[in-house]
Structures are given as structure tokens and as C-alpha cells.
Amino acid sequence: xxxxxxxxxxxxxxxxxxxxxxxxxxxxxxxxxxxxxxxxxxxxxxxxxxxxxxxxxxxxxxxxxxxxxxxxxxxxxxxxxxxxxxxxxxxxxxxxxxxxxxxxxxxxxxxxxxxxxxxxxxxxxxxxxxxxxxxxxxxxxxxxxxxxxxxxxxxxxxxxxxxxxxxxxxxxxxxxxxxxxxxxxxxxxxxxxxxxxxxxxxxxxxxxxxxxxxxxxxxxxxxxxxxxxxxxxxxxxxxxxxxxxxxxxxxxxxxxxxxxxxxxxxxxxxxxxxxxxxxxxxxxxxxxxxxxxxxxxxxxx
Numbered sequence: 473x474x475x476x477x478x479x480x481x482x483x484x485x486x487x488x489x490x491x492x493x494x495x496x497x498x499x500x501x502x503x504x505x506x507x508x509x510x511x512x513x514x515x516x517x518x519x520x521x522x523x524x525x526x527x528x529x530x531x532x533x534x535x536x537x538x539x540x541x542x543x544x545x546x547x548x549x550x551x552x553x554x555x556x557x558x559x560x561x562x563x564x565x566x567x568x569x570x571x572x573x574x575x576x577x578x579x580x581x582x583x584x585x586x587x588x589x590x591x592x593x594x595x596x597x598x599x600x601x602x603x604x605x606x607x608x609x610x611x612x613x614x615x616x617x618x619x620x621x622x623x624x625x626x627x628x629x630x631x632x633x634x635x636x637x638x639x640x641x642x643x644x645x646x647x648x649x650x651x652x653x654x655x656x657x658x659x660x661x662x663x664x665x666x667x668x669x670x671x672x673x674x675x676x677x678x679x680x681x682x683x684x685x686x687x688x689x690x691x692x693x694x695x696x697x698x699x700x701x702x703x704x705x706x707x708x709x710x711x712x713x714x715x716x717x718x719x720x721x722x723x724x725x726x727x728x729x730x731x732x733x734x735x736x737x738x739x740x741x742x743x744x745x746x747x748x749x750x751x752x753x754x755x756x757x758x759x760x761x762x763x764x765x766x767x768x769x770x771x772x773x
Contacts, residue, residue, distance in 0.1 A: 479672075480514050480520065480521050481515055481674055483514050483521055483550060483551070484511040484512070484514040485511075485674075485677075486550055486556055486559055487507050487508075487511035487543070487546075488508065490507045490546075490559050490562060491505075491508045493562035493563065494562065506538070506540065507543065509537075509538035510536075510538045510539045510540075510543045513536050513537050513538045514547070515700070516698060516700055516722055516724050516729070517536060518698050521533070521536075521547065521551070522551045524536070525547070525548055525551050525552075530544045530545060533547055546558055546559075568593040568594075569583040569584050569587050571583075571593070571594070572587060572598060575595070575621060575625065577620055577621065585610055585611060586598070586601075586607070586610055589610050589611075590607070590610065594677060595625060595629060596677040596678040596680070598621070599621075599622070599625040599629065599678065599679070600678070600679050600680075601681075602618050602621045602625065603622060603679075603711075607621065629678065648728060649728075649730060649732070650695075650697050650723050650732075651754075652748050652751050653758055654697065655723075655732055656746055656755075658690075658699045658701055658721055659719045659746055661690070662688070662690045662702075662719055662721075665688070665690060666688040666703070673685040673688050673689070674687050674689055674702075676705045678705055678706075679710055680705075687702055688702065688703070690702070697723050698724040698725065699721055699722070700722040700723075701719055701720070701722075702719070702720055703716055703717075703718065703719060704718035704719070704720050717735060717736050718733055718734070718735050719734045720732075721734065732749065732750070733749045734748050734749070735747055735749055741756065742755060742756060745759060
């Protein structure tokens with residue numbers, strides 16, 4: 473028997489890997505979407521999925537939103553044995569060369585050269601090589617082709633990310649969201665605990681060729697909201713060197729799900745302060761209200 477998988481994030485990562493492999497093999501979109509939706513549910517589920525399985529069996533797993541019979545069986549297999557037959561079969565069917573050749577402009581021969589020269593096996597690793605200059609050292613590549621690969625991969629991986637987020641949420645602007653004060657509190661808690669080494673770290677797929685578990689993840693329940701916070705690991709964050717500044721916060725309450733990104737403002741009236749992107753006006757009002765309260769005792773002196 474393999475090592476048991478107890479952690480929701482790791483289980484969700486395995487399901488997302490299945491979705492990615494199905495996508496590269498041109499599987500039906502509804503099937504790809506089903507695995508992404510199940511992964512999103514499990515990643516943000518407040519209780520241990522392993523405990524759900526232990527208490528209610530596969531029937532208990534099927535009560536989770538988006539987890540049907542076949543996915544419940546796959547999750548149960550992974551939790552109990554540390555293996556998922558479907559994932560292993562898909563990985564066996566998709567060679568590294570085949571995956572690399574699925575990128576427009578990279579044919580079978582070039583894909584083979586990339587794999588042999590750089591030992592690249594994932595699109596995330598290919599994206600990193602296209603950014604750090606290694607790809608340009610492979611015969612058949614130059615700066616222009618590397619730039620094309622960067623643009624194509626950025627679009628493809630961003631599309632995959634959006635699909636995952638759509639599976640997580642159908643939140644619109646008029647749907648209730650956590651107040652910015654709460655988002656900023658979670659952001660502060662996350663950065664403090666990450667700096668103190670209190671949080672579990674995961675190994676992200678993108679921009680992480682060594683497979684190092686460097687990305688801290690925090691889950692909290694605050695004021696009725698389930699929160700999950702982690703540093704941004706996008707291409708833009710790496711280019712801006714803000715992977716330890718931008719914090720992505722996923723939130724959930726009942727059927728409401730969404731996300732926000734908290735960053736340090738540069739310039740303007742909130743220079744140096746933490747701001748929820750897209751909600752700058754609310755943050756400005758929040759800080760102004762806080763300053764007014766702080767100064768209130770002096771006003772009547």
C-alpha cells in the first residue's frame with residue numbers, strides 16, 4: 473500500500489493534473505470541467521476529505537458539490553492507497569514529448585530536443601525555461617521563437633486557471649463579498665505566519681523546476697467566511713518580482729465563492745499600504761475611516 477493522501481490540497485492537485493492531461497488529449501470539455509470543479513471544491517472544503525471518506529464512505533464524498541460517482545471512487549482510491557489508477561494511465565499515455573509538441577510551433581523533433589536537453593516534462597517547466605533563457609539555448613530556438621512560446625503558454629495556462637476559477641465561482645460584482653477590512657486582516661495574518669514559518673508549504677507546478685515546497689498556504693474561517701490564502705505564483709508576479717508581496721485570497725460562504733488579490737500600493741494616496749486589487753475605492757474609505765477614528769479623541773481636546 474502506498475502512502476495515504478490526507479491533505480485536501482494534494483488531493484485537489486491530483487484531480488487538476490487529471491484535468492490537465494485530459495485537456496491535452498482533447499477529452500470532452502464537460503469531463504475536463506468536472507475534474508476541475510471537483511478539484512476546486514476539495515481545495516476549499518472546510519473539512520478533511522479523508523475524514524469525510526472515513527465517516528461516510530464514497531457516498532459521503534458524493535455529497536460534496538461537483539463530486540460524482542467516478543470522481544468519488546478515484547478520490548477514495550487515492551486516499552486509501554496513495555495511487556490513482558486513472559492518473560497513472562493518463563500519465564503513461566501522455567509522453568513528455570507529446571505534451572511539449574502540443575504547443576503550437578513545437579513539432580515532435582523540437583519537443584524531443586527540448587526534453588533531452590532540459591529534462592522538461594510539464595508545460596509549467598517549459599514556461600519557466602522560456603522565461604529564464606534556457607529554451608533559447610536549445611538548437612532550433614532563438615529569442616523570437618522563445619517569445620512566441622512564452623505568449624502561447626501564458627494564454628494556455630491562464631485559460632486553464634480561469635477554467636478552474638469558473639469551476640470555483642460564479643461570483644458577480646453585485647454578489648456579497650468579504651469586506652475589504654476582513655480581506656486585509658487575512659492578508660496580514662497570512663504574511664505574518666508565512667514569515668514566522670508557521671504555515672504548511674506546497675510545491676507549485678509553475679515556475680518550480682526543482683519541485684521545492686516553498687509556497688505557504690493558510691486556511692482560516694473568519695466571520696463566517698472560509699478563507700484560503702497563498703502568494704501569487706503567476707508569470708506576471710515573477711516578472712514583477714512580487715511573488716512574496718501579492719497574496720491571493722480565495723473565499724467561500726454557503727454558495728458564494730470568489731477570490732481577491734492583495735498587493736502593496738506604489739504611489740498615490742495609499743502608497744505603501746496593502747490594497748485589494750479592483751476594490752481600491754473601498755480600501756481608501758476603509759483607511760480614511762480608520763484614521764478618522766484614530767484622530768477622533770484629539771478633535772475634542
